[in-house]
Amino acid sequence: MIITINKNDARPLYLQVVIQIKEQIRKGALKQGDELPSVRELADTLGINMHTVRSAYIKLREQGIINLALGRRATIAEMKKPENKRITEAEITARLEELTTDALLMGLKSDEIQKILSYQSDRLRKQ
Amino acid sequence: MIITINKNDARPLYLQVVIQIKEQIRKGALKQGDELPSVRELADTLGINMHTVRSAYIKLREQGIINLALGRRATIAEMKKPENKRITEAEITARLEELTTDALLMGLKSDEIQKILSYQSDRLRKQ
DNA sequence: ACCACTGTTATAATACATATATAACAGTGG
DNA sequence: CCACTGTTATATATGTATTATAACAGTGGT
Known part of the structure; x- marks a missing residue:
């Protein structure tokens, strides 16, 4: 490890x-x-x-x-x-929104952020 | 405000x-x-x-x-x-990976997380 | 010039979070 | 029994977060 x-x-x-x-x-x-x-x-x-x-x-x-x-x-x-979830889906969504906002405000273009998002999405699909 | x-x-x-x-x-x-x-x-x-x-x-x-x-x-x-970026693209990627890991470990299925990701992606596209 | 606003700096007190150190206690497994 | 394990206790140090009060300094309108 x-x-x-x-x-x-x-x-x-x-x-x-x-x-x-x-x-x-x-x-x-x-x-x-x-x-x-x-x-x-x-x-x-x-x-x-x-x-x-x-x-x-x-x-x-x-x-x-x-x-x-x-x-x-x-x-x-x-x-x-699902019943025992400590971290809620709402929290995940909130964190993702905050992240997206930060990315936009640092000057990343929408399509650049989409690239990063879809890359993660692809990684998920392969597991 | x-x-x-x-x-x-x-x-x-x-x-x-x-x-x-x-x-x-x-x-x-x-x-x-x-x-x-x-x-x-x-x-x-x-x-x-x-x-x-x-x-x-x-x-x-x-x-x-x-x-x-x-x-x-x-x-x-x-x-x-871009030259003045305080938050780097690497940091954004790292935060997104951490977020994805948390989502998976809380029991969210890959396709559920992809839904959340693509929802954000759609919101970006509309701006 | 005055005055009411603005940000800024200083100082202090309190509470909590983080990290370390040392020590003892209690359960597990060979 | 012994060497490992997690657990609890106590203490210290440092940093972060929040509040409080006060003063200083620049801006803009009258």
């Missing part, structure tokens, strides 16, 4: 870990039932504190992405059912 | 202001040269502190969205040229 920390990134360290673990799952590098490194292990690897990694794991548990149990390593959880 | 503050929203107040002013510009409710309310005025309207509004205005200036000048009201700036 390859995770890297960028101290220049504006985002907090624990969020970088959250995002990258999610990305590993999306790419298929991590599947349901797979074990994550222990908090101490991953902390050593990344050169950050144990509690920072733990913050990331807690965040992932809150979103139903992983399971935590005392004495055992964290494991990738089963896909959430 | 209609802006609303939601104290339950996890995002900081000043960012909510930033996002909504950007949205007003995207929708065409605010155009180049238009004046924004004074920091004190908007703060009173929203029931928040003057400095919180000012934080929002400073953020907008950093992104080249508005102009600030001593003694004058803030005005909507001209569209940034």
